[in-house]
Amino acid sequence: MPEALFSAARLGVGQVFSGAGKILRSHFWGLSLNLLLLGLAALFGFALLGLAAQQASALRLLWTMLESLWTNVLLIGFFRAIALASAGRPYEALAPFWSLRERDAWLLALPPAIINVLLLQSSGYLALQGHSDPAMALAILQRPVFWFTLFASYLVGTFFQYIYALYAAYGLGTRIALSSATRLLGDRLGWLFFPLLVGLVLAGAALLLAMIFSAIAGLLIGTSILHNPGFAGVFTLIFLLFLFPAFIWASSCTLLAAANLIRNSSDTRFVP
Numbered sequence: 001m002p003e004a005l006f007s008a009a010r011l012g013v014g015q016v017f018s019g020a021g022k023i024l025r026s027h028f029w030g031l032s033l034n035l036l037l038l039g040l041a042a043l044f045g046f047a048l049l050g051l052a053a054q055q056a057s058a059l060r061l062l063w064t065m066l067e068s069l070w071t072n073v074l075l076i077g078f079f080r081a082i083a084l085a086s087a088g089r090p091y092e093a094l095a096p097f098w099s100l101r102e103r104d105a106w107l108l109a110l111p112p113a114i115i116n117v118l119l120l121q122s123s124g125y126l127a128l129q130g131h132s133d134p135a136m137a138l139a140i141l142q143r144p145v146f147w148f149t150l151f152a153s154y155l156v157g158t159f160f161q162y163i164y165a166l167y168a169a170y171g172l173g174t175r176i177a178l179s180s181a182t183r184l185l186g187d188r189l190g191w192l193f194f195p196l197l198v199g200l201v202l203a204g205a206a207l208l209l210a211m212i213f214s215a216i217a218g219l220l221i222g223t224s225i226l227h228n229p230g231f232a233g234v235f236t237l238i239f240l241l242f243l244f245p246a247f248i249w250a251s252s253c254t255l256l257a258a259a260n261l262i263r264n265s266s267d268t269r270f271v272p
Contacts, residue, residue: 004171
């Protein structure tokens with residue numbers, strides 16, 4: 001059981017948003033480095049699994065499951081890094097890799113990896129890998145089972161992300177974290193859909209950013225600057241950099257919202 005870094009507190013949606021914003025402002029650069037290193041580790045793992053998949057394509061389900069498992073374990077580590085930074089602990093660039101040596105982290109990451117692979121298989125999505133047939137993709141998108149499995153995958157992912165946060169930041173053991181997360185199916189049902197609200201906020205910010213870029217491009221129509229390849233590169237880089245604060249803020253929201261699931265926080269309610 002990891003050391004508890006956060007304690008349960010009564011938090012509404014506004015408090016979660018503002019708390020996540022404070023984490024982002026106070027620890028942006030350090031967490032960005034953590035996130036960059038995690039991204040490189042994820043790509044390294046995906047590259048190895050991709051090579052393995054080429055050698056044994058018949059085991060495609062296994063390689064896809066291992067990719068999901070690897071991603072989930074790294075996500076647990078990032079939750080831990082956010083909690084360490086917020087608790088005022090000395091900064092460590094390799095703090096997120098704490099989860100790689102925790103057996104319980106791998107055990108918690110395994111069930112959603114298996115479930116999501118089975119959902120992808122049943123939806124027909126995995127059949128698209130290695131193919132570029134638009135008609136085939138359209139046929140899969142038109143199946144009701146695809147949208148059902150997509151929604152089921154969201155529910156599974158959200159459920160376990162809260163478990164990861166409870167384990168990494170609040171010091172709950174695996175069984176207690178699982179038990180606490182079941183409140184999402186009862187008196188904490190609203191928090192099960194909280195990530196959708198987070199997604200809407202981020203989508204709005206991305207749309208605003210895209211509108212600003214479009215306005216600037218409109219002002220430069222007819223100039224040589226607009227046709228400069230470097231101009232498009234700079235704007236693409238700025239837009240990609242948006243992903244770092246977006247992911248840090250969204251992960252911090254999940255981390256703070258997870259406090260509402262702990263059993264002794266019975267006075268906490270989902271407050272829109």
